[in-house]
Amino acid sequence: MSDFDVAFKFLLENPTMEVFIGFATQVEMMASRIPSDEMKSNILKVFTSILSDRKFHEIRVNEEVLRIYNLLAGCSQRLGATGVYEQIEKKGYFEKSLKFHLQWAEQYGKANNLEKFKHVLDLARDRLKSTMANNKIEAGFRDLADSYFKDDVDYLFLDPDNTMAIFDSRYIGKPKNRRRSSINMLRRGCPVVDPTKKNFFGPKTKSLLRSEFLDGENGFGTSPEEFRFALLNDVAGDEMDIEMDEETHIVPNNKTADFSIVKNENRRRQLSIVDEERNTSDEADSEKKSRIYSPIVATKDAIRVPLRNASFLNEKPPTTITLSSDTKLSAFDNESFGEIEKDNNEKLREMESGRKERTSSESEKSTRSQKSNVGLDILAENNCLEAHAAFSDTVHIGKERTMMHEEHTMMEDLKSLASTQNVTTDFSVYCDPDPTFVVHSNAVNSEDVPRGLNMRYDEQSPEHQEVLKPKPVVEVGAMDDASYNTPPSTKTTEKYWDDSLIVGFTPGNVITSTPAAHIPFVNVEDYFGNTQNIEKPQEERPQFVIPDATGILQNRLNRRKSTAPAKQVEVETKPTPFDESLSEQLGRRLSLGPEEMANKLVEAAPVEVEETGRKDRRRSEVIRQENNPWDENLRARIMRVVPTPTNMHEFETISPKILAMKSFEAGGETYDIRTLLGQGGYAKVYKAITEEKKMVAVKYEIPSCAWEVYICDQMRTRLLARNDLTTQIIANQCIMQVTDAYIFSNASLLVNEYHEFGSLLDNINNSKDPNWHISCFLLVQLAKILEQVHECGIVHGDIKPDNFMITRKIDMGWEADKLMGTDVFVVKLIDWGRAIDMSRLKEREFKGRAGTEGFDCPEMIDGRGWTYQPDFFGYAATMTVLISGTYSKVVGSELGDYSLDVDIKRRNKLRDPAMEIVKDYLNIPSCSQLPKWSTAIDSFTNVWRENFDISAWRQAAAKFNEACEKSKK
Numbered sequence: 003m004s005d006f007d008v009a010f011k012f013l014l015e016n017p018t019m020e021v022f023i024g025f026a027t028q029v030e031m032m033a034s035r036i037p038s039d040e041m042k043s044n045i046l047k048v049f050t051s052i053l054s055d056r057k058f059h060e061i062r063v064n065e066e067v068l069r070i071y072n073l074l075a076g077c078s079q080r081l082g083a084t085g086v087y088e089q090i091e092k093k094g095y096f097e098k099s100l101k102f103h104l105q106w107a108e109q110y111g112k113a114n115n116l117e118k119f120k121h122v123l124d125l126a127r128d129r130l131k132s133t134m135a136n137n138k139i140e141a142g143f144r145d146l147a148d149s150y151f152k153d154d155v156d157y158l159f160l161d162p163d164n165t166m167a168i169f170d171s172r173y174i175g176k177p178k179n180r181r182r183s184s185i186n187m188l189r190r191g192c193p194v195v196d197p198t199k200k201n202f203f204g205p206k207t208k209s210l211l212r213s214e215f216l217d218g219e220n221g222f223g224t225s226p227e228e229f230r231f232a233l234l235n236d237v238a239g240d241e242m243d244i245e246m247d248e249e250t251h252i253v254p255n256n257k258t259a260d261f262s263i264v265k266n267e268n269r270r271r272q273l274s275i276v277d278e279e280r281n282t283s284d285e286a287d288s289e290k291k292s293r294i295y296s297p298i299v300a301t302k303d304a305i306r307v308p309l310r311n312a313s314f315l316n317e318k319p320p321t322t323i324t325l326s327s328d329t330k331l332s333a334f335d336n337e338s339f340g341e342i343e344k345d346n347n348e349k350l351r352e353m354e355s356g357r358k359e360r361t362s363s364e365s366e367k368s369t370r371s372q373k374s375n376v377g378l379d380i381l382a383e384n385n386c387l388e389a390h391a392a393f394s395d396t397v398h399i400g401k402e403r404t405m406m407h408e409e410h411t412m413m414e415d416l417k418s419l420a421s422t423q424n425v426t427t428d429f430s431v432y433c434d435p436d437p438t439f440v441v442h443s444n445a446v447n448s449e450d451v452p453r454g455l456n457m458r459y460d461e462q463s464p465e466h467q468e469v470l471k472p473k474p475v476v477e478v479g480a481m482d483d484a485s486y487n488t489p490p491s492t493k494t495t496e497k498y499w500d501d502s503l504i505v506g507f508t509p510g511n512v513i514t515s516t517p518a519a520h521i522p523f524v525n526v527e528d529y530f531g532n533t534q535n536i537e538k539p540q541e542e543r544p545q546f547v548i549p550d551a552t553g554i555l556q557n558r559l560n561r562r563k564s565t566a567p568a569k570q571v572e573v574e575t576k577p578t579p580f581d582e583s584l585s586e587q588l589g590r591r592l593s594l595g596p597e598e599m600a601n602k603l604v605e606a607a608p609v610e611v612e613e614t615g616r617k618d619r620r621r622s623e624v625i626r627q628e629n630n631p632w633d634e635n636l637r638a639r640i641m642r643v644v645p646t647p648t649n650m651h652e653f654e655t656i657s658p659k660i661l662a663m664k665s666f667e668a669g670g671e672t673y674d675i676r677t678l679l680g681q682g683g684y685a686k687v688y689k690a691i692t693e694e695k696k697m698v699a700v701k702y703e704i705p706s707c708a709w710e711v712y713i714c715d716q717m718r719t720r721l722l723a724r725n726d727l728t729t730q731i732i733a734n735q736c737i738m739q740v741t742d743a744y745i746f747s748n749a750s751l752l753v754n755e756y757h758e759f760g761s762l763l764d765n766i767n768n769s770k771d772p773n774w775h776i777s778c779f780l781l782v783q784l785a786k787i788l789e790q791v792h793e794c795g796i797v798h799g800d801i802k803p804d805n806f807m808i809t810r811k812i813d814m815g816w817e818a819d820k821l822m823g824t825d826v827f828v829v830k831l832i833d834w835g836r837a838i839d840m841s842r843l844k845e846r847e848f849k850g851r852a853g854t855e856g857f858d859c860p861e862m863i864d865g866r867g868w869t870y871q872p873d874f875f876g877y878a879a880t881m882t883v884l885i886s887g888t889y890s891k892v893v894g895s896e897l898g899d900y901s902l903d904v905d906i907k908r909r910n911k912l913r914d915p916a917m918e919i920v921k922d923y924l925n926i927p928s929c930s931q932l933p934k935w936s937t938a939i940d941s942f943t944n945v946w947r948e949n950f951d952i953s954a955w956r957q958a959a960a961k962f963n964e965a966c967e968k969s970k971k
């Protein structure tokens with residue numbers, strides 16, 4: 003059976019919308035590698051069923067099916083692509099679908115048939131006018147027109163687009179002093195709605211463009227926000243487009259117009275030409291795009307009579323400008339296009355330097371949406387893709403991203419679908435499956451060990467060095483208890499790290515994770531309400547203590563002890579396929595390169611080889627053990643000094659196979675896996691639904707990574723222990739919290755909150771234009787989070803935009819003075835697999851590089867010792883991506899001279915502080931002279947206070963929220 007047949011069979015058996023979406027994705031992926039003829043006959047099979055079988059009645063009329071139609075259009079030879087859409091049109095299923103009209107029009111665009119293109123556009127306007135605003139309808143058509151028609155086709159559109167004016171051939175190649183005033187831009191864009199009505203503003207009228215008068219009965223003009231924003235821009239001269247005559251004076255575009263802004267002589271100011279701009283030709287041009295945004299929320303008269311009513315249909319609308327939020331660039335003359343395109347390609351090449359070249363077939367696969375729009379680096383989706391790829395190979399943009407991510411998985415999934423149907427998984431509990439979580443106990447046997455908070459452990463107590471065998475039967479529901487009772491490991495101490503290197507770990511001594519004298523005894527069972535289960539009287543138990551912070555207790559109380567229902571499970575008596583746990587064998591994963599990792603996996607488990615991460619994301623440099631903070635043995639030793647987190651469940655068995663669209667069971671909890679959210683160097687992250695119908699993210703990692711659970715737990719514990727409001731907020735909102743962790747012998751499954759709005763990188767890529775308000779707002783948050791992470795003695799080790807998830811949209815109701823505060827965090831730091839617990843490794847310095855490609859700090863590059871430096875560097879690099887929308891490389895060759903080759907426009911308010919921070923955070927003299935996070939926090943906060951503008955902020959926030967929507971997976 004071919005892959006296609008397997009997928010189709012699955013759909014036939016499960017004709018739900020959800021399965022169909024997965025199916026469509028798979029088919030799209032296959033389309034790139036299956037010959038067109040074969041694809042066509044496959045698709046015809048699909049449609050035979052979909053169009054005739056009753057069980058597909060819902061799918062048949064759903065827009066998702068257009069994805070398959072699109073593929074059919076691509077391989078239809080007799081009907082041709084346009085013919086396919088004409089047939090669909092006849093069916094009438096998609097009359098109310100914008101997507102359908104766009105796909106259809108695109109075919110005419112490809113065929114360069116402007117007349118038919120216009121016909122579809124008109125149809126769409128007519129059919130959809132009652133359901134959506136005209137600018138929404140037109141936006142996609144405008145993109146298509148820009149892509150496929152070289153001539154000026156502005157007249158097709160009713161909604162003005164000012165970005166066009168930037169590339170208007172009249173200005174291309176003209177001196178740089180030709181700018182447009184924002185007000186003039188608005189005026190030029192005012193459509194003639196009804197020339198018989200004298201009092202309406204617009205070209206050839208004498209009426210004023212007034213801030214309070216916007217929409218009339220017969221049409222609409224500017225919004226108050228647009229007007230005020232334009233006014234402000236003209237006054238401030240910042241980020242504005244000013245139209246000037248050759249003598250560099252603002253002049254009204256239309257001499258007969260009587261605009262208040264132009265009448266005011268005081269506003270006629272000379273604009274100095276910045277040298278830099280004179281010299282930077284096209285790049286500067288690209289920046290002069292309009293910053294005038296439409297309100298995202300529709301104004302009162304959101305549903306409007308179309309501008310071009312019957313009487314105007316034949317009249318060519320005036321030259322238009324953008325009042326819309328769509329900043330996509332439009333068609334302009336070929337020559338300029340070529341130049342800017344060239345310039346763009348130049349940038350792409352630079353950006354590509356940090357990653358492997360994409361294959362030509364991948365580039366060919368590009369869909370229209372990946373076409374490069376000129377001028378705006380990260381705006382152009384293609385550029386986004388490139389920037390993203392250069393930056394991180396984890397996630398790609400748009401459709402291709404999904405395809406690339408899922409291709410492997412889905413195919414694998416498909417292949418193994420049949421074979422895994424009957425897999426039964428034994429969830430027997432092994433008391434000590436993973437040496438990384440062995441806890442050595444004072445107790446003679448496991449039953450003597452109380453479940454406590456910050457229990458004291460005697461690591462070296464000789465009489466307890468023997469391995470305690472797992473109990474044959476344990477309660478899964480009491481997994482955490484069982485794991486506390488785990489026996490000491492028989493493994494010998496590793497060669498280089500001796501116990502004294504770990505702070506708080508002194509051989510032979512009683513230690514606590516948080517030393518705390520004079521603190522009353524607290525029985526954790528009381529806190530968890532489990533006292534009735536404890537048979538032995540309390541006084542027989544060894545003492546254990548809590549740290550002097552009520553926060554920890556509260557925290558522990560709030561945490562779920564286990565989601566697993568208590569049930570009896572027989573422990574597998576047969577030995578597992580491996581004598582030792584894979585996680586141990588595969589230690590030092592961060593020092594292993596792709597090949598070594600693959601070999602290890604094969605050696606360790608010749609049958610069950612599976613990899614979750616992307617090979618091209620791994621680093622191959624092997625760090626000398628004594629300098630390696632990621633050494634697995636070291637980590638194991640560190641983890642031993644604290645109790646196993648209560649929500650961590652360990653298993654001797656191998657993990658259930660995780661496949662999209664299938665469910666798995668772990669610890670008595672069933673998770674219904676939906677789609678793949680992302681894939682990093684080591685893990686795949688899936689969206690899943692719990693039995694309680696809660697959406698969660700499941701990080702599936704091979705080999706298992708209990709360390710991430712430890713670090714997340716420690717981060718939270720240490721933050722809450724500080725008993726301070728800010729740290730409480732950060733602990734609860736900004737640090738990944740593992741709600742349940744299932745540690746199997748070969749893999750780990752970390753369940754955590756699902757963040758539907760994607761990562762910061764997704765947001766940047768989906769925000770068409772980095773806005774200083776948003777960048778500043780986020781940069782302060784990032785610095786505040788990292789400040790607290792370091793305060794807890796933890797180095798995250800992998801700071802980059804794809805490791806910050808967006809947790810919520812910006813609330814427009816947040817008061818201005820609160821925006822720099824702590825009540826408004828919108829980001830959460832995830833991916834703690836590379837974190838280093840410095841509080842246990844005081845005075846240590848590390849060497850070597852093992853971060854994400856392109857995210858090696860100068861110390862790693864130079865071979866100097868480092869501790870917290872990677873996070874300062876990661877922050878600086880993330881900052882440049884946030885501000886400039888592009889990825890920047892490290893430049894310089896010695897301490898004092900390092901910088902990032904970021905191109906921040908002169909007028910960007912964050913430019914100066916950002917450059918200072920780059921200097922500061924990249925040129926750290928030594929591990930004992932680390933920079934301060936307050937430098938970033940204070941300088942960005944100052945810029946914010948000095949320049950904050952409420953209406954501009956709201957516009958920017960709306961854009962941010964819009965990008966959140968676009969990032970939804």
Ligand SMILES: Nc1ncnc2c1ncn2[C@@H]1O[C@H](COP(=O)(O)OP(=O)(O)OP(=O)(O)O)[C@@H](O)[C@H]1O
Binds near residue numbers: 397680681685805
């Ligand atoms: N809780 C979540 N909700 C939604 N998406 C998530 C979540 N956690 C992770 N992702 C997505 O999965 C991607 C990979 O996750 P993660 O960074 O944890 O994997 P990794 O293999 O450790 O990556 P890296 O190679 O960067 O170390 C993230 O960039 C993000 O896009």
